[in-house]
Each structure stands twice: as C-alpha cells, then as structure tokens.
Amino acid sequence: MIKKPLKIIIADDNHFFCDALKDSLNIHVELNVTNTFTTLKELIKFTNYNNLDVLILDINFNGESSLDFIDQIKKENKGFKIIALTTMNNNFIKEKAINNGVDFFVGKDGNLENFKEIILNCFVNKTIKKNKTSSKITIDNYTFTKRKLEILQALYIHSDKKEKELSAILNITESSLKSHKRELFEITNTKSTPELIKFGIKKSLIIS
Numbered sequence: 617m618i619k620k621p622l623k624i625i626i627a628d629d630n631h632f633f634c635d636a637l638k639d640s641l642n643i644h645v646e647l648n649v650t651n652t653f654t655t656l657k658e659l660i661k662f663t664n665y666n667n668l669d670v671l672i673l674d675i676n677f678n679g680e681s682s683l684d685f686i687d688q689i690k691k692e693n694k695g696f697k698i699i700a701l702t703t704m705n706n707n708f709i710k711e712k713a714i715n716n717g718v719d720f721f722v723g724k725d726g727n728l729e730n731f732k733e734i735i736l737n738c739f740v741n742k743t744i745k746k747n748k749t750s751s752k753i754t755i756d757n758y759t760f761t762k763r764k765l766e767i768l769q770a771l772y773i774h775s776d777k778k779e780k781e782l783s784a785i786l787n788i789t790e791s792s793l794k795s796h797k798r799e800l801f802e803i804t805n806t807k808s809t810p811e812l813i814k815f816g817i818k819k820s821l822i823i824s
Contacts (some may be wrong), residue, residue, distance in 0.1 A: 621648035622739055623667065627659045627682070628652075628674035628701075637672070637701075644732050656685050664692040670735055673718070675702040675709065686717040697738050704820040708753045708765055755819055758803055765821060767796045772813050772822045 624647055628634050634652035641647045650668075653659040656677050663671065671689070675682050682689075686698070697719040702709070710721045720738040722731070753760050760768075767786065774782050783793040797809070806812045816822035 622669040624649045624670045625651045625668050626672045629654050629677045660688045663689050668696045671698045672701050673698055675704050683713055683716045699738055706755050706820055768816045769822055
C-alpha cells in the first residue's frame with residue numbers, strides 16, 4: 617500500500633506531451649508529478665542530485681536514444697524505477713530497454729487509461745525479471761538476427777564511413793559486412809543502403 621504520493625518526473629522531448637501527461641496523472645492522490653524535462657542533460661542533472669520514486673522516460677530524444685544514457689541517469693541515485701513510454705513499441709526496442717535498466721515498457725499507442733495502476737505496480741514490484749532473450753527478432757512479417765539489427769543501426773550511425781572502416785568498427789571482415797548487407801536487402805526488400813536505413817527508421821528499428 618502506498619502511504620504517500622509517489623514523486624514522479626516525466627522526461628519527453630515534446631513539451632506539450634509532458635504537460636498533458638502531468639495533468640492527467642496529478643488528478644490521482646497517489647501520484648505527484650513534480651518535474652518535467654525535455655532534454656537529457658537537464659534530466660541527468662536532476663536525477664543525480666534529487667530524490668524521486670518513478671521516472672517516466674521517452675526513448676527518442678531528438679534523434680538520441682535515452683536508453684544509451686541510463687547509466688548516467690542513475691549514476692548517483694539508483695533507488696527509483698524507470699517506465700519507458702514510447703511510440704517505438706516493438707520487441708527489439710523493448711528488450712534493449714529492459715536490458716539497459718528500464719523496469720517497465722509501455723507503448724504510447726496503447727491504452728493509457730490504466731497508467732496509474734502500471735505506475736503503482738511498477739513501484740511496489742521490487743524484483744524486475746528480464747525476459748529470456750532470443751537470437752531472432754520478428755517485427756511485422758520480417759525476421760532478423762540481433763546481429764543483423766546491430767549492423768542496420770551501425771549503417772545509420774556510421775553512414776559517413778566506408779565499408780572498410782565500418783567493418784573495423786563492427787569487428788568483422790569487409791566481406792562479412794557485405795554479406796550481411798545483401799541479406800538485409802533480401803529480408804527488407806530494399807535495394808540500397810539509403811532504402812535500408814529508411815526501412816529501419818519506419819519500423820522503429822533505428823532512432824532517427
């Protein structure tokens with residue numbers, strides 16, 4: 617049982633969404649949204665010097681993945697729970713979120729009418745279990761290995777690199793990289809790297 621309102625902060629790069637979610641949660645006596653943040657820099661500064669119970673965190677911050685900053689967000693204060701609230705609602709992103717330290721994953725495209733219960737349940741659940749991971753990820757009707765998805769993201773992140781440079785970054789041979797790319801073209805029905813990257817962004821496999 618919650619004896620006092622939970623101290624909650626919201627981090628999303630959309631200012632209007634932050635305000636709307638704050639107003640919708642603060643109608644509940646069990647919840648108290650005290651702060652909202654639209655930049656990761658300000659969020660990290662706050663979480664490392666202030667106490668809170670729950671962080672509601674968007675994944676895509678103006679092209680940066682907040683999942684890559686979890687260690688900084690929890691650097692000095694590890695006692696709060698993180699709920700990822702995002703439009704990037706697929707198993708690949710969800711698994712990465714949980715593995716990076718997110719406690720609960722909610723899609724923005726889902727029904728948020730029971731969001732209060734999700735927050736309360738997340739807070740009282742002291743043992744977060746990670747799902748068993750699979751070597752393959754299926755999104756829509758497309759099936760990828762995790763390595764293929766890593767290479768897809770690398771093609772976007774290092775789009776200015778030549779294949780020789782990219783293969784060194786990925787620690788694979790240049791011929792292996794070319795083989796992976798050919799297989800990605802076949803899986804996604806694309807014919808070029810730019811088309812492949814557009815596919816990844818559209819399917820929320822790449823944070824752009």
